[in-house]
Amino acid sequence: MKTPKTGEMLHLRGNALTTGDPVALPLTQSSMYHLPGAPEGHASYGRVDNPTWVHLEHVLAHLEDAPCLAFPSGMAAISAALFATVKAGSRLLVPSDGYYVTRLLADRFLSPLGVEVEERPTATFAEGGFDRLDVVFVESPSNPGLDMIDLAVVAQDVHAKGGITIADNTTMTPLGQRPLDLGIDVVVSSDTKAMGGHSDMLMGHVASRSAQIMERVEEWRKVSGAIPGPHEAWLLHRGLETLDVRFDRMCASAQILAERLLAHPAVKQVRYPGLPDDPAHALAQAQTARFGFLLSLTLESEDKAETFINACPLLRPATSFGGVHSSAERRARWGDDVDPAFVRLSVGCEPVEELWYAIEASLNAL
């Protein structure tokens, strides 16, 4: 797998500077631009242009090896990708076990506009084929179940039937998995998670090598007004500068924790693509550069799962994931179709032995 050059990424701005320029990215907090006379070729208005976004998108494009557009959240990016690609009468396939708000968007807003929506579980997604489907949306590994799908095969099969593919790559980031290189048409990501990495803002992006699709996505952003705030764009840019080092630590720690959790008597089941017996392992080995920072563990009961999470001083009981602080939650509390004692654990940047000590102590006390 070709991985992005993150050293080059860190110097993208620096290598274009002239004497006296600030090395750090300036934050442009302005809705208006000085614009006398002919407006062409200049920043015009804050809903259309912002220099902080422009540089952020330059960095995102380096990571994705494709043109990128920034959005104010992952859902704003997903909405943009879907509204840019479906129309009345389109048939859309979404995972039944992926992030639930994508399904809500399809059911509550796209269906009433005449889009026919079908759902399938990620583990058996390709069963049933891709006949007459216009847009196929995948999430791999799926959140929270961590099942995977063969992206190259899906892209090829969907294209053969005339459809297009969108992949939500939030759980892996472009450092872990590269859907566009595998033939997927559009990548969407919640950069609120590991890309930003500090749990201090919401952002998202859309990436595609199709100029036609990106033109529609950009028009959608302009017209819908779903634009990122400059400060959020600035925070995401700063987060991206340490993505490589954070992702490396998080994935390495997740592997160690998954192996130890598997051997702990209080744990009934562990899902982590890096475990040799995990159903997603073979696919993850073939398709991803790392096995990720998300894992799940199932304990004996809902009560024990709550106690485990809330008693562990190095786990934040919080929804969302991908931050420097490890966090955990029972996904059944949001209605995900999982065991009530299923805990999604997002491994952060704490030193792994310190983290394991806290997790083990909390499990031992159950």
Ligand SMILES: Cc1ncc(COP(=O)(O)O)c(C=O)c1O
């Ligand atoms: C896989 C996945 N995609 C998209 C989203 C939506 O992202 P945001 O909360 O930034 O809108 C989430 C949020 O949890 C997610 O887990």
